[in-house]
Amino acid sequence: MSLLAKRVSLLRGWRRWLTVFAAGAAGALAMPPFGFLPALVLSLAPAIWLLDGTVRTGPSRRAAVRSAALLGWFWGFGYFVAGLWWLGAAFLVEADEFAWAMPFGVLGLPALLAFFPAFGFALARLLWLPDAGRILAFAFGLTVSEWLRGHLFTGFPWNSPGMALGQNPWLMQSAALVGLYGLTFLSLLIGAAPAVLLTGPTGRARWTAPAAAAGLLAGLALFGFWRVPPEAWPTVQAVHLRIMQPNLPPDAKFNPRNRDAIMRRYLGLSASPRRDGSPAAPTHIVWPESAFPFLLHRDAGSLAQIATLLGPGSVLITGAARMDAPLPGEAAGKFYNAIQVIDEKGTIIGTYDKVHLVPFGEYVPKVLDALIRAVGLRQFVHIPGGFEPSETRTTLSIPGLPPVAATICYEAIFPGEILAAGTRPDLILNVTNDAWFGQTPGPYQHFAQARLRAVEEGLPLVRAANTGISAVVDPFGRVTAELQLGVEGVLDADLPVAGAPTLYRKWGMFSLTATLSICLIFLIARRRHPPFP
Secondary structure: HHHHHHHHHOHHHHHHHHHHHHHHHHHHOOOOOOOOHHHHHHHHHHHHHHHHHHHHHOHHHHHHHHHHHHHHHHHHHHHHHHHHHHHHHHHOOOOOHHHHHHHHHHHHHHHHHHHHHHHHHHHHOOOOOOOOHHHHHHHHHHHHHHHHOOOOOOOOOOOOOHHOOOOOHHHHHHHHHHHHHHHHHHHHHHHHHHHHOOOOOOOOOOOOHHHHHHHHHEEEEEEHHHHHOOOOOEEEEEEEEEEEEEOOOOOOOOOHHHHHHHHHHHHHHOOOOOOOOOOOOOOOOEEOOOOOOOHHHHHHHHHHHHHHHOOHHHHEEEEEEEEEEOOOOOOOOEEEEEEEEOOOOOEEEEEEEEOOOOOOOEOOOOEEEEEEEHOOOOOOOOOOOOOOOOOOOOOEEOOOOOOOOEEEEEHHHHHOOOOOOOOOOEEEEEOHHHHHHOHHHHHHHHHHHHHHHHHOOOOEEEEEEEEOOOOOOOOOOEEEEEOOOOOOOEEEEEEEOOOOOOOOHOOOOOHHHHHHHHHHHHHHOOOOOOOOO
């Protein structure tokens, strides 16, 4: 078996690049919806052995770092192609206009994202050690690159390796201590440690790191078992939620010409009898993102129809595009992707505007705007000029509910960014439209990441998705009610109360920063007398 590790480390040419690409692709099996944790080992162990190969061949340090960066790029390309291939479904919604560009989404985005693990591999190679310490160097380098991926160029922390632990009911609980990037560091340590089994010089050297990783995994599971209460979590009194999932496709059927049919569908589903036979009327009805193919706040007729749906004291919370009044000299106002709150009189009494927009989906970056328009392209959403982002994140006030941290679509994937500064609400609300991605892993991955925010913050999550997955989640990440992907219907549920503020909420990035700083000091100290060039 040790011969296998040596042969992998000495691979050259196309065999080397194909092997590291396949290793990266295998890592996608550890992500939702598969959750096959051993895939981390299949992905990371060959990466360790191939990085060893940049040491054994004895090139200059600069050449070795370049080789490591290239390994990282191919590994990342495989990881992101296998994990994000479902993005291609969005290009087929309006195939006559966008199908030709599908390769740019399916291959182009992974090719760009792969530069982050390329940096992580290069950083790891700079700190490489000849023994089990190289596992620490690898986890350090890739965690730093993952943090950068989540923040640079508006950020895209989708499928960070920490999600391998962040989908298991017990293992995910450590997110309450260290957040997603802390889970990423732990996942990399655990997944890469078995590489030492085939490369250590002695039996003890071979087993120490894997045994420590197994102990760490067991410790995380025990902590989760201790943290999650055995009984159901209490709920907020006098709050009865109804989440409407219309399962509308994002094609011609979602068209202004079909406005009346769409409204009838929404109203009919929202007014349907409860399946459990309970007489309790919903106090809060939640509709998903992009609910209307028109501007609701300018449609008195639709607001009047909503008023007839709502009982005394009840409210509707819905995703809706809105437009500001145009400024003097402008033909049209600015458009916002929003959540609007409507009372029993049909009056809009609260609004949240999306802060973190999707590049190319909701707007075109200004540096590329002229080029995109020159070739006749636009963003996916049919909004003239695209949406405008809100300048500040605010807490949404909704009658009958505790303070709400509102998020729209992929805002929910950003750890530590979903709460307004200086506040701690008692509820995370996420409305989304995952219909663009059909019956693929994408909606499952999106829901898993939103669910992890509940654990990080110690807050319940209420999620309304056009095609699913709609759900209510308690502060420990337990799903208390759910509508599966591709189902039309309503979900009646109670609202879990907020949990205590988590250590992650109190400390933020401090624990991860301290851990990475200690690792860096340790690795630099160990390299003071390097055993290899």
